[in-house]
Amino acid sequence: MRLEAIVGDITTQAVDAVVNAANSSLLGGGGVDGAIHRAAGPELLQECRALRAGDLPDGLPVGQAVATGAGELPARWVIHTVGPNANAGQTDPALLASCFIESLRVAEELSAASVAFPAVSGGVYGWAMSDVARIAVQAVSGFPARSVELVRFVLFSSDAKAVFDRRVDIA
Ligand code: ADP
Numbered sequence: 001m002r003l004e005a006i007v008g009d010i011t012t013q014a015v016d017a018v019v020n021a022a023n024s025s026l027l028g029g030g031g032v033d034g035a036i037h038r039a040a041g042p043e044l045l046q047e048c049r050a051l052r053a054g055d056l057p058d059g060l061p062v063g064q065a066v067a068t069g070a071g072e073l074p075a076r077w078v079i080h081t082v083g084p085n086a087n088a089g090q091t092d093p094a095l096l097a098s099c100f101i102e103s104l105r106v107a108e109e110l111s112a113a114s115v116a117f118p119a120v121s122g123g124v125y126g127w128a129m130s131d132v133a134r135i136a137v138q139a140v141s142g143f144p145a146r147s148v149e150l151v152r153f154v155l156f157s158s159d160a161k162a163v164f165d166r167r168v169d170i171a
Helices: 031-040 042-053 093-109 129-141 158-170
Strands: 002-007 017-022 065-069 077-082 114-117 150-155
Touching: 002 129, 002 158, 017 031, 017 093, 031 042, 042 065, 065 093, 077 093, 093 114, 093 129, 129 150, 129 158, 150 158
Parallel strands: 002 150, 017 077, 017 114, 114 150
Antiparallel strands: 065 077
């Protein structure tokens, strides 16, 4: 599996699966979540509503992941995961690691070869970018991948990319 970090917009990534830093409701929010829903169009929200009406009446728990189609995004699937919210006292690194591991598990179920991740919990949810990078790269590089050949961390700033690069280089 190849790991890379780039500066970019996750909504434009032509990979098999893009990961969404969603919230438990799965019904949209700000940050990456808002950008993904805006770019994907109403089909994505419909699919999320269907999940809520079906298997996930109480929403998606922190650290879990679930896939939908990708609407009008260039990707094939969106994998929604819910990061821990440090501002609400969710500071257990295992919860954040679980987001990356469960997302990859879902990607494997889809036989995805390429997956793009944002800095889950590194925005409104208040985790330090250095912690997100360390936990993300450790979780991904320890994952026993079969179908997934490329994991791309798509960061919104060159500072965040530099933080991820340092971790990717020593992985
Ligand atoms: P969380 O609520 O999990 O913290 P956010 O969406 O607030 O998620 O932020 C996660 C990270 O994603 C932040 O570093 C933010 O700057 C970045 N981000 C926001 N929009 C995009 C985008 N379109 N593509 C990639 N990263 C983005």
